[in-house]
Amino acid sequence: MDATRRKMLGVMGWGIAAMGLPGSAGAEERRPFRVLGGEAPRVEVTGQPSDDLRRFLAEVKHGPARAFKGLTVVWLLGRDHAAARDIETLEEARGRGELVITEREHASVPDLIVENRGPRNVLLLAGEVLLGGKQNRVLREDVLLPAKSGARALGVYCVEAGRWNEGRKDFGASGGFAAPAMRAQVMAKAEQRRVWEAVDLYTRAAAAPSPTASYQAVHDKPEVKALQKEAEGALDGRSAPGSVGAGVFSGETLVGLDLFASAALFARLWPKLLRAHVLETYRHPVLAPLTESAARGRVDELLAQAARADGVLHGNAGIGQIFEFRLGGPRGAALLTTDTVVHLAIL
Helix, strand or coil, rough: CCHHHHHHHHHHHHHHHHHHCCCCCCHHCCCCHHHHCCEEEEEEEEEEEHHHHHHHHHCCEEEEEEECCCCCCCCCCCCCHHCCCCCEHHHHHHHHHCCCEEEEEEECCCCEEECCCCCCCCCEEECEEEEECCCCCECCCCEEECCCCCCEEEEEEEECCCCCCCCCCEEEEEEEEHHHHHHHHHHCCCCCHHHHHHHHHHHHHHHCCCCCCCCCHHHHHHHHHHHHHHHHHHHCCCCCCCCEEEEEEEEEEEEEEEEEHHHHHHHHHHHHHHHHCCCCHCCCCCCCCCCCCHHHHHHHHHHHHHHEEEEEEEEECCCCCEEEECCCCCCCEEEECCCEEEEEECC
């Protein structure tokens, strides 16, 4: 644990003692979790940068860049952290039947119940889409669920405004991810209506209407699937061995920068992220891509700003803490554990 985190936790000391909450990430993993009593306690400290994030970013450098239909992708190279290699993704854990996500007993739009029954930690990303329950949802923030987690509360937004009935009791992984404008609203902790507006934005842009106003209709459209498959061939992360992330621009606008602690973890999640980025080409079909030098320069600037940014540190239902910050316009969120930065997102 670095000096910054010790200082932050020292500031929280009296409040933590009074509330009966744990004072470290390790203790947080062991605390009892009362699903029916509400969300996990959230202790926040503001106004300081993260030494953990600064050290993580000091090992990151830009790699090659590639363009596709107005998108420019800059691969990011960095250290591969052994502690993150065995983390499972949402799809992997669901495929093994180890991750269960359901509605609460008394269903609520912004809350679900999640349980990791498997032997490995599972990473859930802010922006991942869940299908099922009374309506499809999208995850509010990154959560690193510990092995054998027990039932925990999971914050979500609705991405299917026209349905509230139980087609199935649990939720499956769709392989879908929030498109950039929707993901920006999620990261901003916006009101639900803002997320619905973003859903409408992309369903109209892709001409993919749905009787239940479902965001999934965009990803299900055959023409969209064909374009996403084409993009996956053109922007294959394996073309830059050792990549731990990527920065993506639509024209001159940043639509997402994601970094992971492990190249293997990035490789498994990149296709999902890319499929969401591609949806931006429906909104801006005639934009010229950035030059490689301009895109690399923008990425370097963003990473330098993130390394010194002041932010908010808080816990959630999983292991570790979330460090949230602003870079002028763009927002950032990093999932920190005692071992590394598991995931950083800027958009």
